[in-house]
Amino acid sequence: MKAKNKTRIVRGLAFIILLAGAFTMVIPFVWMLSTSLKEAKYVYQIPPQWIPDPVDWENYIELWGNSRLLSGLKNSTIVSACVVLIGTFSSTLSAFAFAKLEVPFKKGLFLCVLSSMMIPFVVLLVPQYIIYTKIKWINTLLPLIVPGALGNVSMMFFLRQYMTGLPTELLEAAKIDGCGYFKIYYRIFMPLSKPAIVSNIIMIFMATWNDYFGPMIFINDERKQTIQVVIAMLNSYHETQTDIPLVMAAALIAILPVLTVFIICQKYFTESFAITGLKG
Amino acid sequence: MFKRNMKYKERMAGLLFVMPSLLQFVFFFLLPLCLCIFASMTDWNVLVRDKSFIGIKNFIEIFQDSKFWIALRNTFYMLLPIPVYMTLGLLFAMACDKKIKGDKLFRVLYYLPYISSIVALVLLWKWLFNSEFGLVNQVLGFFGIGGPNWLNDPVWTKRMIVIMISWKMIGITAIYFLASLKNIPAPYYEAATIDGANSVQRFFKITLPLLTPIIFYLLTVNIIGSLQTFIEVDLFTKDGGRNYGVATIIYYIWQKAFNYSQMGYACAAAILFGVMILLLTLIQFKISNKWVYEGE
Structure with missing residues (x-):
């Protein structure tokens, strides 16, 4: 009886801690949504209004007509789609070869590729800029797309570990049946790695969509800019006019795609942490 | 003979499959890294046409910069x-x-x-x-x-x-x-x-x-x-x-x-x-x- 009471108290306490935490996590976003639905003149009310009265959709309508925001969304979509689709293909293909096939100088090559994770990005940033200037890639989406489309080292590493764990007999059996190597990858090993692939895709989509540093440095032309830079610029433009609701609405729009994908794939995402289990 | 041929094919396929990773490593990592090391020892400035080798002068200047x-x-x-x-x-x-x-x-x-x-x-x-x-x-x-x-x-x-x-x-x-x-x-x-x-x-x-x-x-x-x-x-x-x-x-x-x-x-x-x-x-x-x- 006593022990039962004790677990009840512990659970109650845990629930209160979680609730307080969730409250802290969510309140800023509620505030953001609430502000975005206000008319500018009501923003400075003290005490603040939590539920806007009247609800004002004007900011969203105005943003929908903003050509820069739309082109930002379009560019971000192009970049993210290329990086996610082609990059996943490249990463999983290399992962498969490193895990299961015989490759000349396999160990050395693998270590080389891995070593690139050890260097902070700032070391490569300036020389990359110099190279892109030379090959006329500045002000195009190419610096954002091409490196990502060639794969993501951490995804490659993660999937190589995962595929190494799959039985090699599958490869041998398929070879005896006269199956080509690409088909073995495409028909057998890729489908078997699906959970690991999906969770990695979410992370890569998130990182690509939310990237600010890359587009800010490699692109100057506003029409080529991605959504993150567009809303940052929108802010510096509107800050002087203090149209805070508009800025909040734009920020919310920038978050929405990742949030949607995340909620849809939530199951895989939590699973990925279970898979990694972080043995290292 | 047949077995050797199989081995060769596998190695070629393997090399082909890791090619994207290798290309990325060479062009977006190794090349920039070398360029960075080289540039760090020059007075490279985008606005100035010529650049000359100045050894470790940049590093000394960094250490003397209070902003750093x-x-x-x-x-x-x-x-x-x-x-x-x-x-x-x-x-x-x-x-x-x-x-x-x-x-x-x-x-x-x-x-x-x-x-x-x-x-x-x-x-x-x-x-x-x-x-x-x-x-x-x-x-x-x-x-x-x-x-x-x-x-x-x-x-x-x-x-x-x-x-x-x-x-x-x-x-x-x-x-x-x-x-x-x-x-x-x-x-x-x-x-x-x-x-x-x-x-x-x-x-x-x-x-x-x-x-x-x-x-x-x-x-x-x-x-x-x-x-x-x-x-x-x-x-x-x-x-x-x-x-x-x-x-x-x-x-x-x-x-x-x-x-x-x-x-x-x-x-x-x-x-x-x-x-x-x-x-x-x-x-x-x-x-x-x-x-x-x-x-x-």
Whole structure:
């Protein structure tokens, strides 16, 4: 009886801690949504209004007509789609070869590729800029797309570990049946790695969509800019006019795609942490 | 003959399949890295046509630049959120591990800050911490505390960034901890309880030691990440804040390269910083075997 009471108290306490935490996590976003639905003149009310009265959709309508925001969304979509689709293909293909096939100088090559994770990005940033200037890639989406489309080292590493764990007999059996190597990858090993692939895709989509540093440095032309830079610029433009609701609405729009994908794939995402289990 | 042919085919297929990774390594890593080392020893400036070899002059100049030292100190200041969100993250993970109703919903809510873009968060933060009308200062005012001028005082801007990063990272840290907590076999606890260990003892003798691998992983990754803070500085301040009070090393390098066009100088600073991070990581790995549990 006593022990039962004790677990009840512990659970109650845990629930209160979680609730307080969730409250802290969510309140800023509620505030953001609430502000975005206000008319500018009501923003400075003290005490603040939590539920806007009247609800004002004007900011969203105005943003929908903003050509820069739309082109930002379009560019971000192009970049993210290329990086996610082609990059996943490249990463999983290399992962498969490193895990299961015989490759000349396999160990050395693998270590080389891995070593690139050890260097902070700032070391490569300036020389990359110099190279892109030379090959006329500045002000195009190419610096954002091409490196990502060639794969993501951490995804490659993660999937190589995962595929190494799959039985090699599958490869041998398929070879005896006269199956080509690409088909073995495409028909057998890729489908078997699906959970690991999906969770990695979410992370890569998130990182690509939310990237600010890359587009800010490699692109100057506003029409080529991605959504993150567009809303940052929108802010510096509107800050002087203090149209805070508009800025909040734009920020919310920038978050929405990742949030949607995340909620849809939530199951895989939590699973990925279970898979990694972080043995290292 | 047939077998040899098969082997050859496999090697060729393998080489072809790893080609994207190799291309990426050569063109987007090795080539820029070599260029960076070369440029660091020149007075490369985009605005000037000629560049000449100047040896280690850039490095000497960096060490004599007081802005570099201010930026270095600020960079280490950005490590402050790590103990905050690691502790709170562990607390939330342990609460979530108690089989609470609705823990799935809690998990989604905790992810929210982590998946949001830093730009959107900064915009939100600027509004929340607005010195006159922001929610934070209004709440502080309600308790009779005069809120500081978060956005214009470099000291408070730095503190605000610490709060923001802690807030952003708690959820994801909790998720990592939760996954590790679930891997701790229940019999360990049962045996300890039978031996008369109380909950505090169980935490320090079982939970914490078995969490050291994940703590080590998070520490390593997060220290590297935090030392590269940039976007917050760029978006919260103009020119790194008053007296360069908020600027970090990455900001310093970025400014040299893209505001002053001093590519050679920026490359030298980048290499210096890269080596520093590398050394720090190596030291962490070296001392890890003193405290990280490696299994039986």
